[in-house]
Amino acid sequence: MGYKIPxxxxxxxxxxxxxxxxxxxxxxxxxxxxxxxxxxxxxxxxNSVPVTDAIFGVRARTRAQPRxxxxxxxxxxxxxxxxxxxxxxxxxxxxxxxxxxxxxxxxSASNASLEGGSDPRSRRKDLxxxxxxxxxxxxxxxxxxxxxxxxxGGRRRVGMAGPGGGSDAELFGPHGTLGExxxxxMSSSMLGKRLRKVVQNxxxxxxxxxxxxxxxxxxxxxxTKRSGPELLCELKSKVEVATVTPDLRPFSGLPWASLLPPxxxxxxxxxxxxxxxxxxxxxxxxxxxxxxxDSHDAVLRFNSAPxxxxxxxxxTKTTVRLxxxxxxxxxxxxxxxxxxxxxGILVAWDPAPYSADLGEWYNRTDYxxxxxxxxxxxxxxxxxxxxxxxxxxxxxxxxxxxxxxxxIQRNPPSSGLLGTVLMMSLCEVVHVYEFLPSxxxxxxxxxxxxxYDAACTLGAYHPLLYEKNLVKRMNRGPDRDIFTHxxxxxxxxxxxxxxxxxxx
Numbered sequence: 001m002g003y004k005i006p007x008x009x010x011x012x013x014x015x016x017x018x019x020x021x022x023x024x025x026x027x028x029x030x031x032x033x034x035x036x037x038x039x040x041x042x043x044x045x046x047n048s049v050p051v052t053d054a055i056f057g058v059r060a061r062t063r064a065q066p067r068x069x070x071x072x073x074x075x076x077x078x079x080x081x082x083x084x085x086x087x088x089x090x091x092x093x094x095x096x097x098x099x100x101x102x103x104x105x106x107x108s109a110s111n112a113s114l115e116g117g118s119d120p121r122s123r124r125k126d127l128x129x130x131x132x133x134x135x136x137x138x139x140x141x142x143x144x145x146x147x148x149x150x151x152x153g154g155r156r157r158v159g160m161a162g163p164g165g166g167s168d169a170e171l172f173g174p175h176g177t178l179g180e181x182x183x184x185x186m187s188s189s190m191l192g193k194r195l196r197k198v199v200q201n202x203x204x205x206x207x208x209x210x211x212x213x214x215x216x217x218x219x220x221x222x223x224t225k226r227s228g229p230e231l232l233c234e235l236k237s238k239v240e241v242a243t244v245t246p247d248l249r250p251f252s253g254l255p256w257a258s259l260l261p262p263x264x265x266x267x268x269x270x271x272x273x274x275x276x277x278x279x280x281x282x283x284x285x286x287x288x289x290x291x292x293x294d295s296h297d298a299v300l301r302f303n304s305a306p307x308x309x310x311x312x313x314x315x316t317k318t319t320v321r322l323x324x325x326x327x328x329x330x331x332x333x334x335x336x337x338x339x340x341x342x343x344g345i346l347v348a349w350d351p352a353p354y355s356a357d358l359g360e361w362y363n364r365t366d367y368x369x370x371x372x373x374x375x376x377x378x379x380x381x382x383x384x385x386x387x388x389x390x391x392x393x394x395x396x397x398x399x400x401x402x403x404x405x406x407x408i409q410r411n412p413p414s415s416g417l418l419g420t421v422l423m424m425s426l427c428e429v430v431h432v433y434e435f436l437p438s439x440x441x442x443x444x445x446x447x448x449x450x451x452y453d454a455a456c457t458l459g460a461y462h463p464l465l466y467e468k469n470l471v472k473r474m475n476r477g478p479d480r481d482i483f484t485h486x487x488x489x490x491x492x493x494x495x496x497x498x499x500x501x502x503x504x
Contacts, residue, residue: 182436184472202409210410233498241425242389259377270426272297280305281434282444290315318344322419325350325367345384351412352390414462438486
């Protein structure tokens with residue numbers, strides 16, 4: 001007589017069998033869903049990075065573009081041969097112009113990877129074997145590799161070849177286009193396809209109403225290659241470093257005008273004998289330059305660049321901190337509450353339209369610089385806090401464009417160059433660290449973050465590439481200093497004369 005399984009036990013076995021079957025179905029469905037999402041991700045990544053970011057909600061715009069809400073996206077009208085149509089993303093539905101809390105996602109870092117040291121050659125490979133060289137890459141389709149890169153914290157690599165067949169990343173290699181020391185003849189034609197397209201887009205847009213090339217008249221663009229001393233004399237005579245004071249209209253009629261410093265920064269501060277301008281570049285990581293930086297009489301830093309935890313590489317001293325209006329407005333940077341900003345003197349800046357007066361600028365700021373300024377001053381009434389006069393940005397932009405043989409981005413210069421010129425007005429000699437990349441050159445954007453993008457060195461929103469060309473030409477130190485320390489030596493405006501048109 002056979003053994004009979006009780007009914008209750010049969011029910012439990014049947015339930016367990018059904019649960020296992022549902023679990024298998026769930027795993028299969030989840031696998032198919034992941035594959036489908038991977039295919040969609042790869043399709044969007046290959047064809048339209050902004051579309052990818054819009055679908056997935058990625059806030060991965062390059063940090064070289066602090067005002068990304070004004071980016072112009074190029075689309076083709078109709079079939080081949082049609083002219084590009086430039087569409088302002090601000091006009092897209094659901095976009096709030098100028099809202100720092102809802103930036104338009106553009107330009108994901110297509111060449112970024114996991115951090116594994118400041119030298120790109122030393123980065124560890126991610127799980128998927130980025131670039132197709134890993135031991136698992138040949139076992140899985142590219143779409144699944146993209147998906148795994150996203151899951152495990154990596155960034156996708158899109159093979160956008162440059163003129164030599166390489167990507168933006170290859171500029172930074174030991175035999176890359178950048179070479180050992182920055183070449184002052186660098187041009188957009190040397191960039192990879194991705195960055196070249198971005199630069200061309202920015203050259204075509206004109207948010208700030210910059211006049212056309214004819215403005216330069218006979219001077220032209222690159223009509224005469226000026227020497228370093230001649231460039232220094234141009235900056236000294238044609239760029240007037242100034243800050244906003246309460247006697248200027250419209251501020252003189254505002255109730256909070258008393259919060260502004262009564263004298264310009266150049267009257268209150270300095271002169272200093274030796275100064276350091278410390279960039280936020282990733283190549284400062286493992287530099288060991290901290291003691292040298294702190295040995296200067298005054299040190300300028302940028303935006304939210306920290307010193308705590310990075311003292312060995314960037315030092316501890318902060319005399320001046322130059323911050324842009326986006327940092328002031330962004331909740332992520334905690335401008336009003338973070339102790340990071342309480343050290344030293346603050347100088348804020350925000351780009352104005354090219355030909356605007358102070359009244360027009362007051363009503364057309366990129367970010368709410370004046371609201372944030374008032375809040376901060378009431379919280380920290382004893383800390384010196386200046387606002388850079390907007391004409392400084394465009395006077396400096398004019399000098400860059402007048403000395404370049406091609407059109408540059410019609411956007412203000414970077415904080416890096418603004419800070420350098422600011423310190424040149426306060427110091428006898430200025431040492432700028434890692435504005436021109438050293439032998440440690442890397443795609444790592446900032447020494448304090450894990451974000452890789454060649455645009456942080458070569459420029460996207462800002463005309464960084466052209467700024468570096470100018471700085472290289474004006475450098476009074478040896479190329480060896482650039483290679484080993486990323487150090488550029490520039491004279492202060494008051495330490496040389498231009499009576500003969502040549503600096504001494």
